[in-house]
Amino acid sequence: MTVAGEFKELLKQQADIVRIVGDYVKLKKAGAQNFCGICPFHLEKTPSFSVHATRQFFHCFGCGASGDVFGFVQKIENITFPEAVHLVAEKMGIAPPKFSYTSPEEMRQAKRRASLFDIQEAACQFFEQALRRPEAAHAREYLKRRGLDQELVRQFRIGFASDSGFLLRDYLRARFREEVVRESGLFSWKQAETYAPGGNRSGRATSGAGKGNETQRAERSGPLSTSSGESFRSGEVSELEPTSFLDRRAHAVPLSAMYSKFRNRVMFPIANEQGKVIAFTGRRLSSDERGGPKYFNSSETPIYSKSRVLFNLDKAKEWIRKEYAILVEGQMDCISVFAAGFHNVVATSGTAFTQAQAKLLARFTKNVVVNFDPDAAGAKATERTLGLLIEEDFEVRVLGLEPGFDPDLYIRERGKDAYREALRHSERYFDYLIHRARAQFAVRSPEGKVKAVNYLLPHIQRVPSRIVRDELAQEIAQKLGIDSVVLRQELKQVATARSAAAVQAPVEAQVTDAERLLVRALSSATQIRAGNRPRSGREGRDEEFDPSWQAQFALRAEQLHRGLGCESLIDALLSAGSEDKDALELPRSESDRRLLAAILIREEEELSPERLEGAIKALRRIALRRKLEDVQRQLQAARASEPGELEALLEEKVRLKRALMDARFGEPTQV
Secondary structure, eight states, X not given: OOHHHHHHHHHHHHOOHHHHHHTTSOOEEOSSSEEEEOOTTSOOSSOOEEEETTTTEEEETTTOOEEOHHHHHHHHHTOOHHHHHHHHHHHHTOOOOOOOOSSHHXXXXXXXXXXXXXXXXXXXHHHHXXXXXXXXXXXXXHHHHTTOOHXXXXXXXXXXXXXXXXXXXXXXXXXXXXXXXXXXXXXXXXXXXXXXXXXXXXXXXXXXXXXXXXXXXXXXXXXXXXXXXXXXXXXXXXXXXXXXXXXXXXXXXXXXGEEESOOSEXXXXXXXXXXXXXXXXXXXXXXXXXXXXXXXXXXXXXXXXXXXXXXXXXXXXXXXXXXXXXXXXXXXXXXHHHHTTOOSEEEEOSSOOOHHHXXXXXXXXSXXXXXXOSSHHHXXXXXXXXXXXXXXTOEEEEOOOOTTOOHHHHHHHHOHHHHHHHHHXXXXXXXXXXXXXXXXXXXXXXHHHHHHHHHHHHHHHTOSOHHHHHHHHHHHHHHHTOOHHHHHHHXXXXXXXXXXXXXXXXXXXXXXXXXXXXXXXXXXXXXXXXXOOOOOOSTTOOOXXXXXXXXXXXXXXXXXXXXXXXXXXXXXXXXXXXXXOOGGGSOSSHHHHHHXXXXXXXXXXXXXXXXXXXXXXXXXXXXXXXXXXXXXHHHHHTXXXXXXXXXXXXXXXXXXXXXXXXXXXXXXXXX
C-alpha cells in the first residue's frame, strides 16, 4: 500500500461520516447506529437516505447511491477522488500528503480545476488592485453612494474592471498557460480568418458564453491587437486537450484576439461555500445601455455553474445554521443586508432561483425568509421561488417591502431597525399568495373566485404533506368565501394528479430475512477468510463465535444461495479470498453493491449463533421446497411415461418431504 493509500485508510478511520455528511444533509437519529435525511442526489419528499455511524457509509433506498465518506464528498462536490480525500482531510484539520492519481484523465481534471481556482484568485487580486488606481475614482464614488465603506469593500473583495479589454488578459497570460486563460470564463473573442479543428474557416464573433454582442462592443472600444505580436498557428495542440465543442472553439482562438468580458464595471467575486473565488459578477458603471446589461456573470466553467451557487453562502452558512436564511436578489441587496448586521443573508446572482440552489440551501436550514423586489418582476420571481422552496419542504415566509424599495434602498433610507421590524412581520408564504390572489382577481364574483383558485391550486399541489394541503384548502376556502367541499374536491383531484406524476423510486431486490442475515454475517469480518476456521479460545475454552466463518461453511458446503435474489452478491463475498477490503468494495456489479449497502444499513438484530443457525435452516427449507415443486411439475408431465420413471419421481417426492420435515428441526439434510 502506498503512503497515500495508508493515509486514506487512516483518514477514513478518523473521519466521522455522520459529521461530514451532516454538513450537507440535515440528519436525524433513526435507531442505534443510523441517521436519516432527504437524499441530496435525487428528488424526494420522504427521507430514504441513511448513514451508518459504525460502518461509516451511506445509502439511499430511493436512488441507490451509496459509498463511504470519500464517495459522498466526491459525488456531492463533483470532484475527483484525490480532491475528495484532500477535502475530507481539510474538514478534519489533517494535513494530507501528496497523492498519486489513478489515471491520466483524473490527473488532468484535477489540475484543470486547480488552475481554474488559481486564475480566478489572480483575477480577483487584479480587480482589487485596479479599484485603488486613479482611473477607478468613479467606481469608488459609486460604491460610496451605495453605502459601502472601505471595510465592506475589503471584506467582499470588490474590485474594478477598467475600460481596456486587454490589461487583464496580458496580466493573466504572464502567469498562466494559454488554455487556462481561455477557459477561465473571463474573456470573449473574435475568430477572424482562423481555422478551427476540422478545417472550418470562421470569421464570426464568439465568446466564452457564445454572445456575439460582446465582440461588437469590443470592436467599438478599439482594435484587437497585442503588444507582444503573438501569432496563432493553425493546428497547434495545447497541453490540455479540449473536452467539448466550446473548448475546441476556444483552442482555435489566438490569444491576441481575446479581450475581457468585463469593462468599466464594478466587480463582485463569487465564491463557493469554502470561500474560494470561482467567478465574477460585473455591474455596469456607464449609463449607456450600449455598454451591455447592467449585471452579467462570468461564463460557466468546470468550477462554476451560476444555477448552483448562492452568493455569500461562505460567510453566511454558520449564521444560517443558527438562525434561518434571508434570500434576496443580487449582490448589492445581499451586501447591504449583511452590513446592517443580518449575516444570515444569501443571494441569487444573475439567475432565477433554481432547484439546485434550494437543495444547496436545505443543507444548512429549512427556514427561509424570501425578500425579493416588490415590483412585478420581483413578485413573479417570488412566486417561482416559493414553489421550489415548498417542494423542498421549507418553512417559508415572505418579506414584502413597500413599492419602490428593494432591500438595499430600504435599509439605507429607513435603517436596520426598520428592516428588523419588517422581518418580524414577514408573512407566511400562503398568506402572501392569498393576498396576491385577492389583489389580482375580483374574488367577489364567481369568475374571480375560479381564477383565484386556479392561481392557488398549483402552489398547493407542491406541498409535500397531505395534512398541510388539507389545512390550506380550508384556510383558502374561508378567506376567499368558497364552499370548502367544492375546494376539497378540486384539491383531491390535484393531490391525485400529484401522486400519479411522482417519480417512483427504484425498489431494492426482494430478498428474504434469512438471506439478509447471512449477507451481514459474511460482511462481519474486517478480513474475509475463505474457508479458514477461526482460532480456538485459550485454555480449552469453546471456540469463539465467528459469524463470517459459520456462514461461509454452510453456504460453501450446501450451496444454499443458488437461485436466490442475492446469489451473485453472496458469490462475490465468498470469492473474496483473503482480501483485506471493506465489504462494500467486494461486489463487482453496481446492483450488488446497492443491495449490500441496503442490507448493511439496517443492522437491527445482533448476529448471534441462534439467529444465524435459524437463517441457515430457513434457506435449507427454501431449497427443499423448490426441489419438491420441481418434482411435482415433473410428475404432472410424466403421467403417460414409463412406470419406472414415475416410481423414481414418487420416491424422490417422499424423500424430499422427509428431508423438509427434518430441516424444520435443524438436521443438515443433503438437498
